[in-house]
Amino acid sequence: MTPHKIGIIGLGKIAQDQHLPVIRANSNFELLAVSSQRGIAPEDARYSFQDYRDLLGLKDVEAVAICTPPQVRHHIAREALLAGKSVLLEKPPAATLSELEDLRQLAHKVGKTLFTTWHSQYNKAVEEAKKALAGWSIKRLQVTWKEDVRHWHPGQQWIWAAGGFGVFDPGINALSIVTRIMPEPVFIKAANLEFPANRDAPIAATLQFQTGHTDGNLQAVFDWRQTGPQSWDIEVETEAGFALKLAHGGSCLEIDGRLVVKEEPAEYQGIYRRFDALLTIGRSEVDDAPFRLVADAFMVGKRVQVEAFEE
Ligand code: NAP
Numbered sequence: 492m493t494p495h496k497i498g499i500i501g502l503g504k505i506a507q508d509q510h511l512p513v514i515r516a517n518s519n520f521e522l523l524a525v526s527s528q529r530g531i532a533p534e535d536a537r538y539s540f541q542d543y544r545d546l547l548g549l550k551d552v553e554a555v556a557i558c559t560p561p562q563v564r565h566h567i568a569r570e571a572l573l574a575g576k577s578v579l580l581e582k583p584p585a586a587t588l589s590e591l592e593d594l595r596q597l598a599h600k601v602g603k604t605l606f607t608t609w610h611s612q613y614n615k616a617v618e619e620a621k622k623a624l625a626g627w628s629i630k631r632l633q634v635t636w637k638e639d640v641r642h643w644h645p646g647q648q649w650i651w652a653a654g655g656f657g658v659f660d661p662g663i664n665a666l667s668i669v670t671r672i673m674p675e676p677v678f679i680k681a682a683n684l685e686f687p688a689n690r691d692a693p694i695a696a697t698l699q700f701q702t703g704h705t706d707g708n709l710q711a712v713f714d715w716r717q718t719g720p721q722s723w724d725i726e727v728e729t730e731a732g733f734a735l736k737l738a739h740g741g742s743c744l745e746i747d748g749r750l751v752v753k754e755e756p757a758e759y760q761g762i763y764r765r766f767d768a769l770l771t772i773g774r775s776e777v778d779d780a781p782f783r784l785v786a787d788a789f790m791v792g793k794r795v796q797v798e799a800f801e802e
Contacts, residue, residue: 492519494518494519494520494521495519495520495521495553495554495766495767495770496521496523496551496552496553496554497514497520497521497522497523497552497553497554497555497556498522498523498524498525498526498538498546498547498549498552498554498555498556498576499511499514499522499524499525499526499555499556499558500525500526500543500546500555500556500557500558500559500567500571501526501527501528501543501557501558501559501560502525502527502529502531502533502558503558503559505558505581506556506558507531509610509758509759510556510558510759511533513759513760513762513763514556514763515535516760517760517763517764517767519763519767520763520767522535522536522537523536523537523538523549523551523552524536524537524538524539524540524546524549524552525538525539525540525546526539526540526541526542526543526545526546527539527540527541528541529541543567543570544570547570547571547574547576548574552576553576553577553770554576554577554578554579554604554766554770555571555576555577555578555579556579556581557571557578557579557580557581558581559581560647560649560650560655561581561583561584561585561586561654561655561656562586562649562652562654562655564580564581564584564585564586564590565585565586565587565590565591565593565594568580568585568594568605569593569594569597572594572597572598572601572603572605573597573601575601575603576603577598577603577604577605577606577769577770578594578598578603578604578605578606579606579608579762579766580594580605580606580607580608581608582607582608582609582610582663582664582667582781583656583659583660583663583782583785584607584608584777584779584782585782586654587654587786588779588782588783588786591607591777591779591782592779594777595775595777598775598777599775602773603775604766604769604770604773604774604775605775605776605777606765606766606769606775606776606777607776607777607778607779607782608762608766609663609664609667609671609778609781610664610758610759610762611664611665611667611668611740611741611758612667612668612671612741613757613758613759613760613761613762613765614740614741614742614754614756614758615752615754616737616741616742616743616744616751616752616753616754617668617671617672617737617741617744619744619751619752620668620672620727620735620737620744621671621672623733623735623746624672624673624674624727624729624735625674626674627674627729627730627731628674628704628729628730628731629673629674629675629702629707629709629727629728629729629730630707630708630728630729630730631707631708631709631726631727631728632669632673632677632700632707632708632709632710632711632725632726632727632728633708633710633711633712633724633725633726633727634665634666634669634698634710634711634712634713634724634725635711635712635722635723635724635725635726636661636662636664636665636711636712636713636714636722636723636724637712637713637714637715637717637721637722638661638714638715638717638721638722638723639715639716639717639718639721640658640694640715640716640800641802643661644660645802646802650692651690651691651692651800652691652692653691653692655691655692656692656785657686657690657692657693657694657715658692658693658694658695658696658713658714658715659692659693659696659713659785659788661713661715661723662696662711662713662785663781663782663785664723664740664741665711665713665723665725666711666781666784666785667780667781668725668737668741669700669711669725669781669784670778670780670781670784672725672727672737673702675702675703675704676702676703676780677700677701677702677709677784678700678701678702678787679698679699679700679784679787679788679791680699680700680701680791681698681699681791681792681793682696682697682698682699682787682788682789682791682792682793683696683697683792683793683795684696684788684789684792684793684794684795685795685796685797686794686795686796686797687796687797687798687799687800688796688797688798688799689799689800689801690799690800694714694715694716694797694800695712695713695714695715695716695797696711696712696713696788696792697710697711697712697713698710698711698713698784698788723738723739723740723741724736724737724738724739725737725741733746733747734746734747735747740756742754742755742756
């Protein structure tokens with residue numbers, strides 16, 4: 492099979508940590524080109540540009556991975572689709588739901604693949620949790636996503652700007668697991684959003700969920716002020732009496748205290764296997780469920796001003 496010739500737009504942290512090495516290791520892809528505003532030019536990319544529009548002008552590029560901050564993703568993705576390229580969107584897939592809907596419709600119109608990636612879903616433990624919960628009513632859901640923003644997002648000013656998602660940038664990963672494993676859809680019933688006095692995006696949030704038939708005890712706590720041990724855990728208790736815990740961002744599953752899955756994360760390998768399959772059959776995969784929960788939290792959330800945040 493001829494490999495898919497791919498370009499990467501935006502060579503920041505995630506592009507360098509995951510997209511570049513995973514593409515290099517997958518023989519179904521060939522890294523043809525990159526675009527980097529700062530002029531980063533990996534040796535093995537045949538073409539390197541500073542302006543992504545030059546990359547989109549290359550006839551041989553079949554697909555692009557857009558690894559920029561979310562605020563500019565819609566504009567770039569739109570141009571890519573109009574240039575005849577298939578598109579992989581890093582998470583969050585756009586800045587707003589209507590931007591994503593626009594991309595979905597445009598991809599359909601031009602007959603190209605559009606793929607929303609939710610990397611946390613590509614864990615065996617998440618799939619096993621989904622299977623274990625299928626068909627059961629949920630009594631309790633506790634999501635605890637607490638990390639130190641100074642450690643994980645140093646210097647990322649876009650994340651604090653309007654449309655940068657703040658603590659929902661990691662929090663949406665938890666929500667992408669919740670939407671994947673819950674046996675029925677969950678909705679945001681109430682939210683509390685804490686905005687630092689000097690920032691346009693929240694540093695912490697608590698969310699209360701409900702499902703169609705239960706109010707249960709379903710909640711999430713996201714906090715970026717965590718120093719010491721970091722937590723990326725999801726605990727679920729069913730009416731049937733068994734309980735499970737997904738720990739370490741979805742890579743480890745315990746059921747009733749018994750370890751069921753513990754694996755080194757290989758999330759981006761899974762993402763590129765899926766992208767290969769979608770490109771090969773010419774289909775799109777657009778999952779907006781985690782994104783809708785974030786939008787709903789901003790819509791119904793109560794806003795509280797907290798202490799200014801300085802890096
Ligand atoms: P980052 O390190 O700040 O990288 C983003 C890069 O995008 C910048 O370095 C810049 O690269 C490019 N860029 C910035 N502004 C741009 C603009 N206006 N137009 C075009 N390109 C622009 O951020 P990141 O951590 O890689 O995150 C990028 C996306 O990936 C976010 O949506 C984030 O949620 C997602 N993500 C991040 C992680 C993580 O662990 N960091 C994990 C999963 C997903 P150039 O100078 O090279 O163009």
